[in-house]
Amino acid sequence: xxxxxxxxxxxxxxxxxxxxxxxxxxxxxxxxxxxxxxxxxxxxxxxxxxxxxxxxxxxxxxxxxxxxxxxxxxxxxxxxxxxxxxxxxxxxxxxxxxxxxxxxxxxxxxxxxxxxxxxxxxxxxxxxxxxxxxxxxxxxxxxxxxxxxxxxxxxxxxxxxxxxxxxxxxxxxx
Amino acid sequence: xxxxxxxxxxxxxxxxxxxxxxxxxxxxxxxxxxxxxxxxxxxxxxxxxxxxxxxxxxxxxxxxxxxxxxxxxxxxxxxxxxxxxxxxxxxxxxxxxxxxxxxxxxxxxxxxxxxx
Numbered sequence: 001x002x003x004x005x006x007x008x009x010x011x012x013x014x015x016x017x018x019x020x021x022x023x024x025x026x027x028x029x030x031x032x033x034x035x036x037x038x039x040x041x042x043x044x045x046x047x048x049x050x051x052x053x054x055x056x057x058x059x060x061x062x063x064x065x066x067x068x069x070x071x072x073x074x075x076x077x078x079x080x081x082x083x084x085x086x087x088x089x090x091x092x093x094x095x096x097x098x099x100x101x102x103x104x105x106x107x108x109x110x111x112x113x114x115x116x117x118x119x120x121x122x123x124x125x126x127x128x129x130x131x132x133x134x135x136x137x138x139x140x141x142x143x144x145x146x147x148x149x150x151x152x153x154x155x156x157x158x159x160x161x162x163x164x165x166x167x168x169x170x171x172x173x174x
Numbered sequence: 175x176x177x178x179x180x181x182x183x184x185x186x187x188x189x190x191x192x193x194x195x196x197x198x199x200x201x202x203x204x205x206x207x208x209x210x211x212x213x214x215x216x217x218x219x220x221x222x223x224x225x226x227x228x229x230x231x232x233x234x235x236x237x238x239x240x241x242x243x244x245x246x247x248x249x250x251x252x253x254x255x256x257x258x259x260x261x262x263x264x265x266x267x268x269x270x271x272x273x274x275x276x277x278x279x280x281x282x283x284x285x286x287x288x289x290x
Contacts, residue, residue, distance in 0.1 A: 149211050
């Protein structure tokens with residue numbers, strides 16, 4: 001099929017090379033369509049017309065636990081798009097998206113999400129989310145699949161999306 | 175003695191290669207390229223986990239070098255010859271009820287991150 005791609009980019013938001021102009025969400029599952037979207041100045045391809053904020057962030061290697069996604073419009077103010085909110089890529093006036101690092105990010109402790117301010121935090125700050133203290137618990141940070149204990153005297157850099165586990169303190173010098 | 179596969183699998187993310195050998199009736203777990211906690215120097219070092227009682231400890235973690243860490247440790251084993259290599263270990267007692275292998279390893283690694 002010719003001209004199968006739909007293009008959503010700056011100044012051409014509603015341009016549809018295929019000619020179909022339906023906003024029916026059921027049409028998003030149609031195979032072989034691609035939507036070109038501008039995110040942080042980079043053109044990425046989406047396979048659906050109504051992606052969520054999280055899907056769009058993923059296309060540029062980012063996650064909502066650290067970044068927010070902002071819709072940019074031609075003739076109106078920008079709008080924050082929530083991670084689970086769907087957006088119509090053919091929405092009139094949509095120029096594209098930009099991402100911004102959140103100030104309050106999400107980290108995961110023992111597989112549960114917690115909000116925390118980005119920057120340098122202490123082990124105590126993080127354990128306090130669970131009502132625990134370094135005297136009784138060890139804080140582990142998972143990197144590359146291996147949760148390793150964190151020194152209690154060093155700041156922990158929080159960018160968002162970090163994975164932590166707490167474990168009962170079980171060893172000591174003898 | 176063989177350790178449960180699901181438990182040895184949990185050790186794999188901590189090292190580049192995991193193997194085992196038996197010496198003197200004890201099965202040691204050799205963790206090649208063991209990743210160490212933040213603040214350690216070196217950051218990666220071969221380790222040898224003995225998850226059963228030895229030298230008066232419920233378990234021991236041997237390392238190929240005396241690792242520098244944020245807290246000074248009492249290295250009470252130097253150049254212990256095991257598996258044709260010389261190993262070092264610091265005094266750190268792990269007391270857990272029915273621990274898994276990874277719990278033992280992490281508890282030993284915690285020794286680098288706490289004062290006592």
